[in-house]
Amino acid sequence: MSENEQTGAEQPAENAAAPARTGPVRVFLVDDHALFRTGVKAELDAAKDQVEVVGEAGSVDEAVAGIAHFKPDVVLLDVHMPDGGGAEVLRRARPAQPEVVFLALSVSDAAEDVIAVIRNGARGYVTKTISGRELADAVCRVAEGDAVFSPRLAGFVLDAFADRPGAAPIRDPELDLLTPRERDVLRLLARGYAYKEIASELFISIKTVETHVSSVLRKTQLSNRYELSRWASDRRLV
Numbered sequence: 001m002s003e004n005e006q007t008g009a010e011q012p013a014e015n016a017a018a019p020a021r022t023g024p025v026r027v028f029l030v031d032d033h034a035l036f037r038t039g040v041k042a043e044l045d046a047a048k049d050q051v052e053v054v055g056e057a058g059s060v061d062e063a064v065a066g067i068a069h070f071k072p073d074v075v076l077l078d079v080h081m082p083d084g085g086g087a088e089v090l091r092r093a094r095p096a097q098p099e100v101v102f103l104a105l106s107v108s109d110a111a112e113d114v115i116a117v118i119r120n121g122a123r124g125y126v127t128k129t130i131s132g133r134e135l136a137d138a139v140c141r142v143a144e145g146d147a148v149f150s151p152r153l154a155g156f157v158l159d160a161f162a163d164r165p166g167a168a169p170i171r172d173p174e175l176d177l178l179t180p181r182e183r184d185v186l187r188l189l190a191r192g193y194a195y196k197e198i199a200s201e202l203f204i205s206i207k208t209v210e211t212h213v214s215s216v217l218r219k220t221q222l223s224n225r226y227e228l229s230r231w232a233s234d235r236r237l238v
Helices: 034-045 060-070 085-093 111-119 133-145 151-161 180-190 195-202 204-219 223-236
Strands: 023-030 052-057 075-079 103-108 124-127
Touching: 023 060, 023 133, 023 204, 034 052, 034 111, 052 060, 052 133, 060 085, 060 103, 060 151, 075 085, 075 133, 075 180, 085 111, 103 111, 103 133, 111 124, 111 151, 111 180, 180 195, 180 204, 180 223, 204 223
Parallel strands: 023 052, 023 075, 075 103, 103 124
Antiparallel strands: none
């Protein structure tokens, strides 16, 4: 994601008089892939004058306990995890730590994923294609009160909330048959990724990718990746 793909809302008036920060933004990292957490920490270390990773967790329970213990300024939060994901972390941790800001960091850029975590209280949403420098900047901006999204993701939020108070999101029964991980695989497949590239992007094995593709083909009653790509495009997953 390029620098000019990031955008944010104006800082709320009630935060305008907040005291200036005297040190780096304290970050707690939540992702179920240890290898990815290591990579994010290495990227953020390059901006250690701006941000400091104070703790990490690989599950919902670890995240809730760690956030309560470290009391970070910002939580970088994965959306899809085996035990409930980012929405569950928000549901359990945010009421007890209302001063903590949550920024979703996910491979998914699906509208339903973005809207779900924003409805649960996340302050922004960036994808894992973001560079380390851009991620550090996004962390600092949400800590200061901004809401940070790419223009495409911001559009999802505006569509969901503008002029539709309390309205339920539009559902797609066929899309609802797929698990979050199957949607991740399908999205990358539709973008032309090879199985090996999908496995690398999602930190899973090629065998697991093949299993997910077979499951998606069965559930959608389609025959090949080309039909899947068209199906995904029709549903704005690409």
